[in-house]
Amino acid sequence: MAQRLPGVDVLLVGFGWTGAIMAQELTAAGHDVLAIERGSWRETSTDFAPSFIQDELRYRYHGHLFEQTAQETLTFRNTPDQTALPMRRLGSFLPGTGVGGSILHWNGQAFRFLPYDFEIRRQTAARYGEAMIPPDMTLQDWGVTYDELEPHYTRWEELCGISGQTGNLKGQKQAGGNPFEGPRSKPYPTPPMKQTYGPMLFGEAAASLKLHPFPCPSGNMSQAYTNPLGVSMAPCTYCGFCEKFGCGNYSKASAQTTILPVLMQRKNFTLRTECEVTRINLDGSGAHATGVTYVDAHGNEFEQPAELVIVCAYILHNVHLLMASGIGTRYDPATGQGTLGKNYCYQLTPSVDVFFDDKLLNPFVGAGALGMIVDDWNGDNFDHAGLGFIHGGYIGGYMTTGRPIETELLPEGTPKWGAKWKQAFVKNYLTSMSLSLMGSVMPNKANYLDLDPTYRDVYGRPLMRMTYDFKQNELKLQDFAMGKMVDIANAMKPREIKKSPRGPHYDIAPYQSTHNTGGAIMGVNRRESVVNRYLQHWDVPNLFVVGASAFPHNSGYNPTGTVSALALWAATAIRDQYLKHPGPLVQS
Amino acid sequence: MTLGANTAAAREIKGGVDDPWLPHQADAPVPLENPGFAFFTPAEAAFVQSATERLIPEDDLGPGAKACGVALFIDHQLAGAYGRAGNWYMQGPWAKGEKTQGFQSRMTPADLYRAAIKAIDEHTMSAQGGKLFADLPVEAQDAMLSDLEGGKVDLGGADAKTFFQMLWQNTKEGMFSDPIYGGNKDMAGWKMLGFPGARYNYLDWVDRHGERYDQPPVGIRGRPAWNGAG
Numbered sequence: 001m002a003q004r005l006p007g008v009d010v011l012l013v014g015f016g017w018t019g020a021i022m023a024q025e026l027t028a029a030g031h032d033v034l035a036i037e038r039g040s041w042r043e044t045s046t047d048f049a050p051s052f053i054q055d056e057l058r059y060r061y062h063g064h065l066f067e068q069t070a071q072e073t074l075t076f077r078n079t080p081d082q083t084a085l086p087m088r089r090l091g092s093f094l095p096g097t098g099v100g101g102s103i104l105h106w107n108g109q110a111f112r113f114l115p116y117d118f119e120i121r122r123q124t125a126a127r128y129g130e131a132m133i134p135p136d137m138t139l140q141d142w143g144v145t146y147d148e149l150e151p152h153y154t155r156w157e158e159l160c161g162i163s164g165q166t167g168n169l170k171g172q173k174q175a176g177g178n179p180f181e182g183p184r185s186k187p188y189p190t191p192p193m194k195q196t197y198g199p200m201l202f203g204e205a206a207a208s209l210k211l212h213p214f215p216c217p218s219g220n221m222s223q224a225y226t227n228p229l230g231v232s233m234a235p236c237t238y239c240g241f242c243e244k245f246g247c248g249n250y251s252k253a254s255a256q257t258t259i260l261p262v263l264m265q266r267k268n269f270t271l272r273t274e275c276e277v278t279r280i281n282l283d284g285s286g287a288h289a290t291g292v293t294y295v296d297a298h299g300n301e302f303e304q305p306a307e308l309v310i311v312c313a314y315i316l317h318n319v320h321l322l323m324a325s326g327i328g329t330r331y332d333p334a335t336g337q338g339t340l341g342k343n344y345c346y347q348l349t350p351s352v353d354v355f356f357d358d359k360l361l362n363p364f365v366g367a368g369a370l371g372m373i374v375d376d377w378n379g380d381n382f383d384h385a386g387l388g389f390i391h392g393g394y395i396g397g398y399m400t401t402g403r404p405i406e407t408e409l410l411p412e413g414t415p416k417w418g419a420k421w422k423q424a425f426v427k428n429y430l431t432s433m434s435l436s437l438m439g440s441v442m443p444n445k446a447n448y449l450d451l452d453p454t455y456r457d458v459y460g461r462p463l464m465r466m467t468y469d470f471k472q473n474e475l476k477l478q479d480f481a482m483g484k485m486v487d488i489a490n491a492m493k494p495r496e497i498k499k500s501p502r503g504p505h506y507d508i509a510p511y512q513s514t515h516n517t518g519g520a521i522m523g524v525n526r527r528e529s530v531v532n533r534y535l536q537h538w539d540v541p542n543l544f545v546v547g548a549s550a551f552p553h554n555s556g557y558n559p560t561g562t563v564s565a566l567a568l569w570a571a572t573a574i575r576d577q578y579l580k581h582p583g584p585l586v587q588s
Numbered sequence: 589m590t591l592g593a594n595t596a597a598a599r600e601i602k603g604g605v606d607d608p609w610l611p612h613q614a615d616a617p618v619p620l621e622n623p624g625f626a627f628f629t630p631a632e633a634a635f636v637q638s639a640t641e642r643l644i645p646e647d648d649l650g651p652g653a654k655a656c657g658v659a660l661f662i663d664h665q666l667a668g669a670y671g672r673a674g675n676w677y678m679q680g681p682w683a684k685g686e687k688t689q690g691f692q693s694r695m696t697p698a699d700l701y702r703a704a705i706k707a708i709d710e711h712t713m714s715a716q717g718g719k720l721f722a723d724l725p726v727e728a729q730d731a732m733l734s735d736l737e738g739g740k741v742d743l744g745g746a747d748a749k750t751f752f753q754m755l756w757q758n759t760k761e762g763m764f765s766d767p768i769y770g771g772n773k774d775m776a777g778w779k780m781l782g783f784p785g786a787r788y789n790y791l792d793w794v795d796r797h798g799e800r801y802d803q804p805p806v807g808i809r810g811r812p813a814w815n816g817a818g
Contacts (some may be wrong), residue, residue, distance in 0.1 A: 027603070041599070041608045052616050052808050054786035057765035062670065069677040076687055085685045085692055088677045099608075197797035237789035249788070269603035296598040360798050363792040364783055404764040404783045416737070417643045417756055418730065426649050429781045454681065509690040 002293055002303040008034040008197050008270075011306035013277045013292060013321065014313030016101015017560075018546045018567040022310055023049045024229070025571035027266045027338045031579065032324065035269075035312075036294055036304070038276035039098030039198040044256050048104075048246030051237075056403045060244045067095040067216035067314075074316060075452040076508045078199035078469040080333060086455050087461065091509040092346075093516055094244065095314045099273065100255040100449050101316060102514060103560065106269070107243035107368030110162045111154050111557035112565070114379040115146035115415050120553060123380060124390055132390060137344055137473065138336075138443045140389075140552040143524040143533035144569065145180045153561060154186050157217075160253030160564075161233055163369075164188035164217035178214045180381045191451060193222045193370055194238065198361040198433040202397025203372035205491035211374045214564030216396060218369035219253035219560075229262045240401040242368030252368065253572035267300075275302075278459050280309055280543065282324040295459065308542050308582075310574070315549040319449050319519035320464040328520075328530055328539055333467075339530045341449035343518040344466065345554035346506065348439030348474045352485040353409045353498040356431045363402030363433065371398030377484055379557040389476040393439035393556030395485055402429070409434060412498045434500075435489055436550065437481045438513075440556040442473045449519045462567075470503045479504065515559050517551035522566075525588060532586040534573040535566065546570055617808065620770035621666050627667040627698065633659055633721040635705045640759045642729050650780040652774075653759055661762030661771030662701075672697035691748050697758075704751040707743035708732065767807045776803045785811075 005374050010026055012019045015037035023033050044046075055292060058064050067090070085124035096102035116123050123141045124132055156162075165185040167177025174187075192215035195203065199215075206213040220236040227233070236251040250257050263269055272294075279293040283304065291305035311318050322328055324339055331342035353514045384390055401407060409432040414424040452465040470478075479502055489497040502512070523529025526538035535550055538542040546567050548559045555562070577585055600735060601608045626673050636659040644651035654661070665671060672678040672695040709720045712732065716724055720733060735741045737756075739749040762771030764778065768784065772778065778785050785805035793801060804811055 041601070041610070046609065049616075050788045054788060055617060055763055055766055055768075055808060057769060061761060061765075062673065068675040070675050073677045076689060083683065085683055085689045086679070087690060089691045091690055195792045196794055212654050235654055235791070238645050238794055239788045239790065241788075263603065264601070264608060265604045267602065267604040271601045271608070271715055273601070276599040294646065305605060314801060343688055362793065362799075362801050364801075365788075365793050402783055404781055408760075417733070420646055422647065422649060422652075426780055429783070430692070444596055449809045455679065496624065505688050506686040507690075507724055508686075568703065588766055 002301040004303045005305070007291065007305035007307070008032060009306070010310065011292060011304060012056045013294065013309065013311045014101065014317070015271060016096065016312065016314070017255055018563060019101070019312035020259045021267055021564060022312055022546060024259045024263050024573050025568065025575060027114065027263065027269045029575045030133065030268065032268045033270070034272065034304070034306070036272045036275050036277055036292070037099055038274070038369045040273050042104065042246070042256065043551045044246070044250055045423070048248040050248035051134035053245055053248045054239065054241045056405050060403065062178045063090055063094065065096055065098070065246060065310040066090055067097045068095070071458060072317070073575060074464040074466050074470070076119055076466045078467070078505050080446060080467055083466045084452055084467070086154070087508055092228050092507070092512045093514040094511065095316065095514060099271070102413065103254045103258070104246045105244050106219070106560060107558070108313065109369045109558040110157070110160065110164070110217040110219045111561050112182060112563045113146070113555045113557055116379045117555045118142040118145050118149070126184070127380065132384070134472070136445050136471070138445050140343070140443070140521070140523055140528055142552055143522055143529070147253065149569055150185055152565040152572070154184065155568055156564040157560065158189050159227050159229070159258050160219050161189050161221055161227055162217050162219055163190040163192050163193045163255070165215050167214060174432045176214060177211050178375050178497060180378065183192045190222050190225050193218050193220060193367065195372060196238070196362065196365050196370065196399050197359065198399040199370060199372040199397050201359070201492050202435065202488065205488050206372065206374045208491050209487060211376050213372045213374050216369045216371045216373050216398070217366070220369050221251045227258055229259065231258055231261050233257050236367050238365050238370065239365050240364045240366040240403065242366070243400060247528055253302040277321065278324065278461065280311070280327060282325070282327065282385060282588035288539055289540050295425050308574070308579070310544045310546060312546050315516050315519060315547050316464060318545050318547050318549040322520055322530070323451050323464065323544065324461045327543070330450055331448050333448055336445060339521070339528065341519050342537070343521045343552050344444035344447050344449045344468060345441040345517045345551070346468060347444055347513045347554055348441055348470065348478060348502060349436055349512050349514040350478050350482055351434045351436040352482070352489045353432060353434050353500060354489045354492055355428055355496050355498070357495045360430050361399065361433055362430060363399055363407060366399045366401045368400050370400060371396045374488070375482060387476065387480060389440060389473045389480070391440040391556060393437045393481060395435060395437055395488065397433065397435050399433060404429070411496055435485050436557070437478070437485065438556055438558060439474065439477055439481060441554045442471070443518065443553050444471045447471070458472070469506050475504060515548070515554060517548040517554040517559060520545045520549040521552045522550040523552060532588070534585045535570040536585050538588060542582060544570055544574065612804055619768045621810065623660070625660065625663045627658070627663045627671065628708050631709065631720065632702070633663065634720070636662055638722040638729060639733065639755065640762070642726060642733055643756060643759045644763055651761055651776045655773065656693070656763055656776050657786050658759055658769045659772040660764035661765070662758045662770055664756065664770050666698045666701055672696055693747060695746065696752060697812065700746055700754060703746040704748070707735070707746060708741070711741060758806055768809055775805045775807060775811065
């Protein structure tokens with residue numbers, strides 16, 4: 001029997017990046033906030049110390065900062081006619097756990113989505129006609145525009161000190177930046193990172209092809225920076241232990257390096273760690289959340305009443321928690337009815353490896369967001385007529401790491417092991433790099449999340465079931481982008497190149513990206529979406545669901561910038577509108 | 589703490605009141621101190637030493653897996669949480685699954701190594717004139733490893749492909765992970781590649797395009813010269 005606790009005003013489920021943003025905004029406005037986090041406290045100086053964080057085995061392969069599948073996982077299948085099986089080991093994506101969440105081990109690649117993304121259906125139909133959108137592509141507008149989100153992108157970039165080269169300042173194009181980006185109200189807070197040899201070669205090759213290379217916007221600091229909360233970060237040392245690792249140098253934007261030092265000083269903030277929320281509770285009407293039930297590490301169950309519940313976990317757990325709580329109508333791909341679990345999307349990440357004879361690239365001098373980008377084939381930045389797909393992705397020439405277990409670029413035809421493998425690995429290790437696509441994924445009626453009929457989690461709840469595969473849009477995009485990557489690779493004048501496409505079927509084992517999106521999507525009406533434009537649940541107005549679960553499609557960019565901008569947008573609406581007059585913020 | 593004894597497994601931190609940091613919280617790795625095998629039997633150790641040496645052999649580029657202590661590294665991994673699949677979802681029911689559905693073995697890594705090595709040695713004993721894998725000529729060892737890689741050997745309850753993939757992954761880990769875990773002896777794997785190890789600051793090298801990095805590697809516990817090991 002759950003022990004019932006005294007009620008709180010605002011309750012956050014999960015205390016990663018969006019939880020920290022939400023807690024900072026609401027406590028600063030004077031509200032009492034309680035956050036419940038399943039993992040433990042984490043601190044830069046102790047948990048990511050530069051005396052031991054550079055440990056590829058422990059962090060990359062044994063997943064010291066990642067979620068453990070023994071505790072939480074999902075089942076997976078490519079198509080509805082297959083039997084889903086548990087993801088028994090992490091592979092394709094690496095959700096975090098603990099205070100700070102997944103942003104502790106992100107790369108720092110800090111993009112905004114295009115204005116096009118937020119009105120993708122309307123703009124696609126306007127430019128190409130409705131027939132461009134296949135019947136099985138459940139493409140939707142987001143219900144919010146780039147212009148509405150712009151101040152929140154800017155605030156996020158200032159919180160994090162994002163390093164970059166502005167390409168569009170209030171409609172004026174800026175040399176060296178991304179000419180395709182939406183207009184910015186302010187330049188990046190800090191200048192771009194210095195590029196090492198590999199990205200520089202990529203940039204020169206792209207420019208020779210009349211493309212528009214620019215430095216990747218980076219949450220790895222190009223210089224010392226103090227954010228508007230008064231929290232200071234240090235210059236990145238290009239150590240090469242960034243993505244999949246915590247930063248011991250206070251150089252990578254995270255909850256720990258930007259928000260927590262201030263938030264944890266506020267007496268109206270309380271954090272409960274090592275407690276996992278298992279259910280959101282509703283009253284008899286089903287239209288009002290009364291709080292949550294959670295379980296501590298000993299298995300003791302508590303009922304925590306709250307006036308307002310804000311779900312801030314990783315996207316898959318946001319969706320699973322709604323399903324496990326029976327909130328909303330689950331999506332049925334056969335009928336198209338229901339919304340919860342709909343429009344699950346991922347990312348498409350083929351690459352082309354480039355091998356030189358005469359260029360020492362020193363890949364260990366790296367950072368998670370160190371690289372040059374071309375955005376010429378992203379979004380609707382180019383004419384799609386006759387191509388058979390919509391959207392696109394950016395192509396990057398990154399130099400993130402030379403960690404030797406993971407960094408294995410080998411020419412075509414190299415044996416997979418033995419003496420010839422060893423010779424090829426040694427010969428190419430210092431002189432090769434990879435170009436990659438951050439490819440968009442469009443929603444499809446057969447890609448969705450629901451509950452598994454067979455497998456259960458440690459609390460006895462059904463595991464979430466993921467049904468996902470690359471569809472025609474992705475495969476045609478890949479073919480197109482592969483040709484462009486090969487052109488750039490050849491313009492770098494290497495000895496040889498190797499193409500590494502994905503698919504044709506999505507495989508959950510190899511690491512690809514942690515960019516899962518969708519499942520509890522935002523939108524303009526309750527028939528098509530789970531939450532409204534402020535991330536407020538259509539059915540339960542005192543419940544907000546924050547995170548990439550709200551994305552109706554996945555763009556050709558890393559999602560963290562947009563996750564953060566949406567969190568700040570939602571926090572602003574909660575603070576300025578909802579808490580003054582609780583109730584639905586959008587009438588439906 | 590406001591919730592009393594029931595919350596002993598959890599923590600409540602009040603902003604501006606409690607310090608979230610706990611003494612002795614630094615979570616340093618546990619070095620391998622025991623140079624002996626903790627999991628493998630002598631016969632199993634002989635198999636792993638000879639098999640991993642075929643995967644990464646000694647040649648004029650540098651030492652192979654055997655001299656780098658890869659078998660000892662794998663042994664200690666299998667004796668610990670990794671060997672027990674301690675962090676993995678291991679609830680049934682079990683099915684082989686599609687190629688895209690990832691690891692689906694009911695065997696933990698420790699179980700898989702134990703069963704596969706036994707089956708491989710039995711196989712070579714009957715097919716190769718009474719010889720264990722470790723005693724075969726290297727050409728026959730390579731052929732056997734290729735057959736395992738291609739799933740062409742019936743290992744009874746163990747899946748040959750799954751075992752080969754695990755052995756190969758663990759071999760690379762033992763060759764190139766920090767020496768603190770028993771492999772990569774004297775950082776020979778890193779030296780061979782030119783990887784500088786656990787260094788944390790390359791600011792003076794960002795602009796030095798195309799130059800060969802000239803500092804020796806360091807591990808989490810320094811470098812061999814610092815520890816008197818040459």
